[in-house]
Amino acid sequence: MNHVELAIIGAGPAGLSAAIEAASVGVQTIVFDENQQAGGQLFKQIHKFFGSRAHQAGARGIDIGKNLLGQVAASGAEIKLDTVVWGIFEGNKVGVVTNGRNVICKADRILLATGASENVLAFPGWTLPGVMGAGAIQTMVNVHRVLPGKRVLMIGSGNVGLIVSYQLLQAGAEVVALVEAMDRIGGYAVHASKIKRAGTPILIRHTIKEAVGNGKVEQATIVQLNDNGNVIEGTERTLDVDVICMACGLSPLAELAWLAGCRFTDVAPLGGLLPVHDDNMQTSLPGMYVAGDIAGIEEASTAIEEGRLAGIAIAESLGYLTTTDATVKKQAVNDRSEQLRDGPFGITRREAKETLIRRSLET
Amino acid sequence: MDKHPRTYEGKTEIKIEHPDMIICRCEEVTLAQIIEAISEGARTVDEVKRRTRAGMGLCQGRTCSRLVRHLLAQHTGQNFHQIPPMTARVPVRPIALEVLASLEDDTNG
Numbered sequence: 001m002n003h004v005e006l007a008i009i010g011a012g013p014a015g016l017s018a019a020i021e022a023a024s025v026g027v028q029t030i031v032f033d034e035n036q037q038a039g040g041q042l043f044k045q046i047h048k049f050f051g052s053r054a055h056q057a058g059a060r061g062i063d064i065g066k067n068l069l070g071q072v073a074a075s076g077a078e079i080k081l082d083t084v085v086w087g088i089f090e091g092n093k094v095g096v097v098t099n100g101r102n103v104i105c106k107a108d109r110i111l112l113a114t115g116a117s118e119n120v121l122a123f124p125g126w127t128l129p130g131v132m133g134a135g136a137i138q139t140m141v142n143v144h145r146v147l148p149g150k151r152v153l154m155i156g157s158g159n160v161g162l163i164v165s166y167q168l169l170q171a172g173a174e175v176v177a178l179v180e181a182m183d184r185i186g187g188y189a190v191h192a193s194k195i196k197r198a199g200t201p202i203l204i205r206h207t208i209k210e211a212v213g214n215g216k217v218e219q220a221t222i223v224q225l226n227d228n229g230n231v232i233e234g235t236e237r238t239l240d241v242d243v244i245c246m247a248c249g250l251s252p253l254a255e256l257a258w259l260a261g262c263r264f265t266d267v268a269p270l271g272g273l274l275p276v277h278d279d280n281m282q283t284s285l286p287g288m289y290v291a292g293d294i295a296g297i298e299e300a301s302t303a304i305e306e307g308r309l310a311g312i313a314i315a316e317s318l319g320y321l322t323t324t325d326a327t328v329k330k331q332a333v334n335d336r337s338e339q340l341r342d343g344p345f346g347i348t349r350r351e352a353k354e355t356l357i358r359r360s361l362e363t
Numbered sequence: 364m365d366k367h368p369r370t371y372e373g374k375t376e377i378k379i380e381h382p383d384m385i386i387c388r389c390e391e392v393t394l395a396q397i398i399e400a401i402s403e404g405a406r407t408v409d410e411v412k413r414r415t416r417a418g419m420g421l422c423q424g425r426t427c428s429r430l431v432r433h434l435l436a437q438h439t440g441q442n443f444h445q446i447p448p449m450t451a452r453v454p455v456r457p458i459a460l461e462v463l464a465s466l467e468d469d470t471n472g
Contacts, residue, residue: 002469034456086463087453093470097458104468117425124381127388251429258451266444273447 004030006314007094007107009085009256012040013300014292014307015113016068021311021329023077025320030105031072031079032096038072038079039065040115042300044138047163049301061300068304088260092287109287109314112257113307116250116271116293121155124210126244130217134164134247141171149243153220154178154200155208159187161247165195168245176239179206179222181229188345209236211244220244252294260285265359269352270296276360280313280330281306284360289314296356298340298349305337386434387427389420397431401438408432408449418449421457 006022008015011033023029037043045061059067072079080098087095093106118133120126130149134156140146152173154165157180165175175195183205185192192202209221209231224235252271258264262275263284274296281289291310292303309330316326341350382395392415400414408424408431411417417431418424424431428448436443454463 084456084458086456086458091470095453095466097462100462102458102462102466104466104470106470119429120426122384122386122394122430124384127385253425255448255451255455258448259453259455264447266442268444272444 001030001096001098001103001105003106004028005107005318006030006109006111007032007105008111008113009033009094010040010113010115010292010294011035011038011079011081012113012115012292012303013042013064013068014115014303014310015040015111016072017304017307018111018113018289018291018311018314019077019079019307020068020071020075021308022315022320023072023075025315027311027315027318027320029075029077031077032083032085032094032098033079033081034084036082038069038081041135041138042068044135044142045300046142046167064300064304085256088256108318109289110260111281111289111291111307111310111314112254112260112275112283112294113290113292113303113310114253114256114294116297117253118246119248119251121208121246121248123208125212125217125220128211128213128217129215130213130242131211131244131246134160134245137164137168137243137245141167145171147171147173149217149241150174151176151239151241152243152245153208153222153239153241154245154247156180156247156249157182157185157187157192157202157204158247158249159191161245162187162191162195164245164247165200166191166198169195169198169200173243175200176241177206177222178202179208180204181207181225183227207231208244217242217244250293250297252297254294257283257288257290257294260288262288262290263360265356267296267352267356267359269348270298270356274356276356278360279357280317281310282313287317296349296353302337302340302349305333305340309333309337386430387415387417387420387424389422389426390416390418392417392427394434397434398438401435406435406439406441408435408446411435412449423455423457424449 005028008031011031019029019031042061042065083098093104140148152175205225209223211217211220220241221238224232257275264273265276275283289310291306312329315321384394396415400411405411432446
């Protein structure tokens with residue numbers, strides 16, 4: 001493991017897709033992931049995905065994950081799980097702890113596909129047991145089949161908040177209310193309608209004021225906000241809940257890119273400060289690539305396409321694909337990505353991506 | 364020239380409704396301690412970290428770093444999105460010193 005042609009950090013949808021594209025044309029590929037299972041967040045996604053048939057619309061995340069793992073196995077790429085990448089050094093070297101051994105692995109190309117971490121909201125009582133992130137709840141409910149509580153307050157109306165609310169309802173919890181500080185619902189109307197039909201009120205221009213309880217969450221006070229986002233005094237309501245779920249968005253997990261010295265730029269619609277990348281997903285550092293949420297917070301389906309693009313570009317740069325073949329493959333990926341970044345939700349992301357790529361050309 | 368003046372006039376004006384609220388869970392750093400660091404001149408996440416230990420615990424700032432950036436933006440007028448996270452250093456994940464010290468590097472041979 002001292003040398004590898006392609007080291008991929010992160011075995012989520014982006015990393016696995018890149019591995020499939022690169023290894024299937026002959027690139028010697030290793031995927032590192034600190035978890036005990038590959039697939040990133042896909043195996044928590046028991047709902048059906050949207051998009052066109054080309055994007056496996058109608059398939060559940062868990063099945064998309066299984067499908068990717070099957071393709072990785074066929075491609076010849078190696079996945080090393082329970083493996084921590086703790087550093088990145090000059091000369092495209094990564095520090096890796098695997099099977100209790102700490103080794104330096106030199107890679108001709110590196111793909112950072114480390115994903116994102118959840119944002120939190122600080123309010124009085126937010127450190128009480130019972131306040132948790134939507135990701136933790138998905139792991140408990142959808143993977144381990146443990147219901148974290150009976151009465152839930154959901155914070156955030158993006159797709160994660162809406163979907164996790166529905167999954168909690170399906171699992172037998174009551175979602176007492178969903179609060180959203182913005183003046184509109186953040187996620188898709190079809191997800192919002194499902195939980196409204198099930199009786200959960202979606203309260204826009206509302207937020208949590210505090211959580212109280214003796215050693216654990218017992219009550220939450222919610223409050224209405226005015227159009228400037230300030231609390232309207234006297235609108236407080238107290239709800240009996242035992243779980244408060246925070247679904248307040250994601251931030252790119254980019255420490256390795258900072259450490260490597262990638263150039264960053266601020267693209268707010270994609271999650272803030274991001275490593276710039278070109279139309280091959282290559283960062284400002286030659287040989288270092290990014291894909292998925294680290295390159296801008298989007299969805300699993302866009303992460304898959306970005307991973308493919310990076311895998312194709314890397315294979316081309318190493319001489320495993322001719323420019324002609326690579327161009328055809330990249331065009332197919334870009335056409336699918338364009339479909340994903342369409343409509344009222346997609347267009348902002350598409351423009352933001354274009355900005356990110358344009359800035360990679362600036363010096 | 365420093366883009367953001369070090370003098371801080373707003374100390375008494377900051378409305379700290381819940382001074383005891385924890386911002387960094389790992390190191391149990393409160394809102395009041397963060398605000399105090401800012402009032403003493405901290406203008407970056409690193410500067411807040413060095414004064415308070417916020418972000419130095421097990422999660423290495425993955426939870427509180429963004430909250431600290433919000434507080435910096437709120438109290439110093441900086442653009443939230445342009446405030447960088449704390450400086451990344453190896454090891455970026457918690458690994459035992461024993462393991463770190465057993466490094467095998469055969470890539471130079």
